Amino acid sequence: MTPAEEVVRAEQLTKVFRTPGPRRAGRPPGAGRPDGPSSDGLVAVDHLDLQVRRGEIFGLLGPNGAGKSTTIGILTTRVLPTSGRALVAGVDVVRSPARVKRHIGVVSQTNTLDRSLSVSDNLYYHGRYFGLGRREAARRAEELLERFRLADRANAPVLSLSGGMAQRLMVARAVLHEPEVLFLDEPTAGLDPQSRLALWDLVRDLHARGQTVLLTTHYMEEADQLCERLAIIDHGRILAQDTPAALKRTLGDRSEIRLALAGDAQQAASLVKGVLASGDAEVVALDGTVRCFVRDAGSVLPTVVAEASRAGTVTNVTVEEPTLESVFIRLTGRDLRE
């Protein structure tokens, strides 16, 4: 890969929050890392390496508190990294934040629309901030309202928009100045299924026009459906990085047997592990279920069920092709949901 194709690059990016922030699952600094920072704080992003290529949709998939927003925050100049380096469009985010801002479009996790302005003025003034003339800003605002199906709301106050509309307006605003990279932080969190599909279509459409997109999500379907490449992130660290198909292939030709159990899932898991002789079978206990990643699920299924029954009553059994969620569970022993 030549540097010219690379629009975002992070090298050993690290962020330690000194002040105790909103309490969530985070790692104490230095945990599992002898050279980690020794002062107190919370490691939100931990030596993260990342490259996003021009024109691709790249995803950061991880559970709540994984450090996704912090990573986006650093790349969009709003969070200062503790160490490491990040370049966006070839410009260093710490050294030249104002220049970086020219090249990026950002949709934050929370609604940041300008409540004092109407829907179309949100777009118009955004264009003006980016140096467009009156005419051009107005023309693009109008065009985007049309394309994002917001034209009939042009003069409405932004507070009157539904969640899905507000989100579309945020995306429209973020692309109005034709940024080199579009950052979408959990763009469909909290949206109803229909709005989610509509937003996916918009993102695909932008992608078809050549837009580079870096998005975060904790929905594995979204990562699977939308992203060409993705990084699985947990506790601020990248655990795996590849295309969705390749990540799923890391499970080999294994599929997932999922047992729901009234009983001790932990014990059931170790019993099952004991009887699955084959070396590459993996068994994880999670929220009262047992997940077994095995080859040839059909033939081992009776043994697995029989063994698990010794620890409690098996109430449900499913066999599935591996999903990104299976990949995540296998990497972390946890699932993506909060």
Added chain:
Amino acid sequence: MTRTFLALLARDLRVLRSTFPVFVIRVVMQPLLLVFVFTYVFPKIGQAIGGSGSTTSFSTVLIAGVVALSIIFQGIQGVALNLVQEFGYTKEIEDRVLAPLPIWAVAAEKVVAAALQGLVAAAVVFPVAAFVPATPVHLSVDWPVLVTLAPLAALCAGALGLAIGTLIPPQQVALIFAIIVLPLTFLGAIYYPWQALHPIAWLQYLVLVNPLVYMSEGFRAALTAGVPHMALLWVYLAVVGFGALLWAIGLWGFRRRVLS
């Protein structure tokens, strides 16, 4: 960068225009009430005010103070209250923070927007002073002082607004009034020249930490003749000095709020 700065300013003016009646009330109410009560009602009901001075000179003394007060109030209302809200409950300032210019310039735009409102508010005092008082107001305008001092005072007030807006947590907006607005205004040499505090020496020196004192004194120099005022050198030094200090504090607070 200049274009972006002007666009941010245009946005603020757009918002002002769309809430124009609110702006008018904000700018007119305070001078109107002050001037009405102190220079119309009191003389009419024979309430003695202004100590040894005559009521005529009290009206004259007051006008300079009201100009200074109007400017300060726009700094607090135009920037501080807005910022407290935008930082506290909504994150909407983020779009402007992501505009392609350095953070300090985004903060500077807020100060300039407040300063412009302050100048409008100051200008409004003059027609009010011309029509409302029962006793005549004798103004003798020193133009060079007025046109230099007014923008400096307005910028200083904007910087004060920025500092307050970024330092006060949103749950404590009420504090703005209790610990900042009230002492600032009641001890701002608005109703009396600073010199008149002479009998209470400790207070006379204590109020020197209040930037409004220098503004009132400066406007007294710019607008009246025959009323004692502080030397202009101190006025300019203090307004610029306080402005710079408050700008530094405000910028520090602004960065702390938008960067983590």
